[in-house]
Amino acid sequence: MTAVPATTPAARRWPLRKLLRWWPVALIAVFVVAAIFAPLIAPYDPNSQNLLGRLKPPGTTSRAFHYLLGSDELGRDLFSRIIFGARASLMVAFASVLLSGTFGVAAGMIAGYKRGVAELIIMRIVDVFLSIPAILLAIITVAVLGPSLVNVIVVLALTRWPRYARVAYGQTLAIANMPYVRLSALMGASVFRVLGIHVLPNIIGAISVVATLEFGLMVLFEAGLSFLGLGVQPPTASWGAMLSVGRNYIANAWWVGVFPGLSLFLLVLSVNLTGDKVRDQIDPRAQ
């Protein structure tokens, strides 16, 4: 790749173009803001029912409600429920990525640095977890623990940590033998210090790429579990649960099945696009 001199016309157009290319990040920000300030943004209480205004199409007004995106089978405002639904999606995704990431990276770094028995045991356990189709492991665990928001987070963290462990392990192997890392250990630095100060900063790039892609996947998993009735429980708004209702009204109320799915799709798409960008920034060769 050759450097382009800063005076060419292409370079002068560049800032605006560059900003436009970051639309996925902006879209994620919109979702995050909507989730945090849901009670301020949503026009109505997501759980307040209006049985006279059941399954009204977008733009209808019924009693005190004006349904921007239509209403569901209990006359609740779909727009308000979608805004509150962003909370469940983002909360589950953030918490499970944080939990599984922390645990997985720690396990992977220890396996890659200590080698020997620790490596054998940890990486075998990782293999076992990765051989069980993730959605099946999540389903059986939620079925045992009982469906709830907290359990979904626990289950997703339990199911997904091996992904981080494998990446952290591979990256640590490559770094643990660098002269400065070995020197630091020789000079008496503890395992925690070596891993925290020398190894972690070097592997955090690769981990963040995995974490972004996992984030999108976790949004899909939460919605999938809720769709099956194993996730967030009604009446709490969740896009997955809304879609499972929408499935019953495909023939006469398309909006119930379209809008929650569209939000889900836009969120996951922007997360995936952001993940690609993060990867390109960290590893330009992958472009």
Added chain:
Amino acid sequence: MLHFLLRRCGQALVTILGVATLVFFVQRLTGDPTYLLVPETATKADIDALRHALGFDRPLIVQYLDFLSDLARFDLGQSVVQRVPVATIIASRLPYTLQLAAGALVVAAGLGIPAGVLLAMFRDRWIAKVCAGFVLAAQSMPTFWSGILLIMVFAVHLGWLPPSSTGGFSNLVMPSIALGLLSMATFARITRTALLDELSKDYVRTARSRGVRTMRLLFRHIARNASIPVITVSALEISNLLAGAVIVETVFAWPGLGQVTVQSILARDFLIVQGVVLLGSFVTVMLSLTADILYSIVDPRIRLDAAQ
């Protein structure tokens, strides 16, 4: 070669044992698995009777060894609700899930591989950009939403295809598309990477300089070399398709393993759920073993790496 085979099979066996252990202990996370099997209206006496009948009152280690010895004989137990062996129930549903997975594989490979070729051959042209956008959109589509949209358009509005359940080939079309779209991205990515790897090699440049046309180069020379990673990935993708079927089957009321799993959870028929999870993991381990062996036959360098 024999050494490699034995080693790899031993690893697979250890993994399967680990999976069985994990599934066994997950069910005991809340303490007593009897409560997973009884309806909420059960009396104390009912629960005690069932606990004793299923042997859940024995020491944990005895239960565990018993569970493993049953598994070794492919005995998955008996459904508490239906009073039929779990293996029989799974066997009756498996063909439907296999049909669906096969259909989805055709969609995923049929769209994904050409998309990957486009992405590699026309890098940086508009057609590759459109194609990349399409692939990424498909990857970000939850199967249950694409399923609902497909039913809306093709069953409700156009009336071309039946909305759900089984019957004929036309019933298989929409579930296969919904499930296959998700895996399409994997095929497109791996095909693109494999092709780009080959395109940068010396023999391709030599062939080009001698005037071999692009199409001939692609099909005669590159396709053979690039197909190895694509085949490996498709073996692994099959297990993803089987797992993804759980949700797609629910959307389309398709009577496969996924549907029976979800129904069994709601009916508190836990042994069926356990059976499906074990089967899914077994298939995954076997597919990855097969892929490794095939790969090592095609490319002997891998055997040498593993031996070191």
